[in-house]
Amino acid sequence: MRHDKGKTRRTTVSRRDVLKSAAAGAVVLGTSPFSFNIARAAGDPIKIGFPVPLTGPYGSEAKEQARCAQMAVDEFNAAGGMNGRMAELLVRDDKLKSGEAAKRAQELIENDGVHFVSGSLSASVQLAVNTICKDRGIPYVSISQSDAINEEKHFSKYTFHEAMNPHMTAGAVGRYVFPRENKRVAFLIADYAYGHEMARGFKRAGEEFGIEVVAEVKHPLATKDYSTFLPRIQAAKPDVLCLCNFGYDQMNSLKQATNFGMKERMRMVAPALLYNQRRAGGADAYSGVVGGTNFYWGIEDTVPTAKAFNDAYRKLNDGSPPSDYGAYGYAGVGGLLKAVSAAGTTDADAVVAALENLKYDLYKGQQYYRQCDHQSVQPVYIIESKDAGDQADEYDVFNVVYEETADEKMLRTCGELGHG
Structure with missing residues (x-):
């Protein structure tokens, strides 16, 4: 790149x-x-x-x-x-x-x-x-x-x-992650429309792969301390944790989950993995996290x-x-x-x-x-956050591991949305 x-x-x-x-x-x-x-x-x-x-x-x-x-x-x-x-x-x-x-x-x-x-x-x-x-x-x-x-x-x-939309991003990430991991899945959900829509997209994608939802933990928007939420997820012993939050909520929850040692026991995924927050949060917090994105600058080679x-x-x-x-x-x-x-x-x-x-x-x-x-x-890109030692420079933070090509099949049907 x-x-x-x-x-x-x-x-x-x-x-x-x-x-x-x-x-x-x-x-x-x-x-x-x-x-x-x-x-x-x-x-x-x-x-x-x-x-x-x-x-x-x-x-x-x-x-x-x-x-x-x-x-x-x-x-x-x-x-x-x-x-x-x-x-x-x-x-x-x-x-x-x-x-x-x-x-x-x-x-x-x-x-x-x-x-x-x-x-x-x-x-x-x-x-x-x-x-x-x-x-x-x-x-x-x-x-x-x-x-x-x-x-x-x-x-x-x-x-x-x-x-x-959340159905596109969570669906694409779910279709990539769920066949590659064991099936016990937990959700950390920002308690507003975006968080719930993302969780719904993951669950729908997971139906095809037989996932078992073992925990759903909701948190308020702009939460800073996740110490009351993360132990409930740990207790459920999931194989995958879906972080249905955004911005600083995503960064703070990932940092604290890393400090709790949760990455050693479960794969962490985010429907929308953000470039700015990855840079702000650092490689340690995001290392190995898989997510979806509309764009990563590294696709410029192709x-x-x-x-x-x-x-x-x-x-x-x-x-x-x-x-x-x-x-x-x-x-x-x-x-x-x-x-x-x-x-x-x-x-x-x-x-x-x-x-x-x-x-x-x-x-x-x-x-x-x-x-x-x-x-x-439009296409959805699946990305994985790099370890610090794998970065060529400060901007080189993700690997693009998969592209789900643009197709109306990734969307909910017009009938489901109430059109016609």
């Missing part, structure tokens, strides 16, 4: 400024005086609202999403925009709260006049944003994992889901668009490669802008039609949106 609300005043800021201003919760990205003058000459900017949790336990992932979404906007503008009409990214801090996210989305639409919305980093938060958008006829491209957003009760023609994405990111970020959730920000906004170009307009219905027919390869191979639920069909 290669290493190397009132109306908001339009303001020009740097990428570093957005991170410094995260707590303020309202910034506008990426409009240089030059590009703004072009936009004024060709028409109003194409505005994309981007609510993400810049503050809180998922802040590092959210800031990566904002960086990479801005890359997509910059590339679109550098290529001339849509007939000279430039794009503008408006980032807001939703603080990982559904009410806050709904308020920010409403302000973006009603005060700032955005044409489209992308973003979110929580299963429940994205549903709140989706409700605001579908009620107002604004196309929304979600970049957070969720099973529910594809279901008929939440879906509308304006709803698109760029991120993989996927040309991954190489192009990595190189563009490295130039802007001191040589470091992009993360998995950063890639979601890039693809969510980049795919939306491809549809705008194809439609030749910001008209919502025309862009929806363009998204429905879009075949796009931005960073990992070809993707497309399934017609019935607008779920992006």
Whole structure:
């Protein structure tokens, strides 16, 4: 692998400024005086609202999403925009709260006049944003994992889901791990929608392989001390522990499980194994852990668009490669802008039609949106965390051990979701 609300005043800021201003919760990205003058000459900017949790336990992932979404906007503008009409990214801090996210989305639409919305980093938060958008006829491209957003009760023609969903990721990891391990399986579940959806995906995949569920232990979001939860799992003596949590919850639970000596007695797996958290948590905590991901920079040796994405990111970020959730920000906004170009307009219905027919390869191979639920069909990568001694450098943290190729068979059927 290669290493190397009132109306908001339009303001020009740097990428570093957005991170410094995260707590303020309202910034506008990426409009240089030059590009703004072009936009004024060709028409109003194409505005994309981007609510993400810049503050809180998922802040590092959210800031990566904002960086990479801005890359997509910059590339679109550098290529001339849509007939000279430039794009503008408006980032807001939703603080990982559904009410806050709904308020920010409403302000973006009603005060700032955005044409489209992308973003979110929580299963429940994205549903709140989706409700605001579908009620107002604004196309929304979600970049957070969720099973529910594809279901008929939440879906509308304006709803698109760029991120993989828990059924895809947990299913792919389960299909890889369960045939290779003994069958006693325990679950540590973050007690909110994401955690429960991931556990459901694992269990469904496990039916084929005859797994026995020996423990299900739930913990609150943003738990720091797992000493009351882990002994209950140890007592059940599982062969596999499925960590159905995310971000700092995943990192903290893994560190403490390692300290408890649990890795010597069970295989630990995570449906979404995060690059940023692996780097922050260190090799000892993550060593040998198997998980799923939408993207790892190391696929650049075999996927040309991954190489192009990595190189563009490295130039802007001191040589470091992009993360998995950063890639979601890039693809969510980049795919939306491809549809705008194809439609030749910001008209919502025309862009929806363009998204429905879009075949796009931005960073990992070809993707497309399934017609019935607008779920992006895409490959799932199974990765295993490296030991410290096996790393070529600080960025070389995973081995890609398997690729489950893009196929609608990895999704719940349209009928299961309530469509038709």
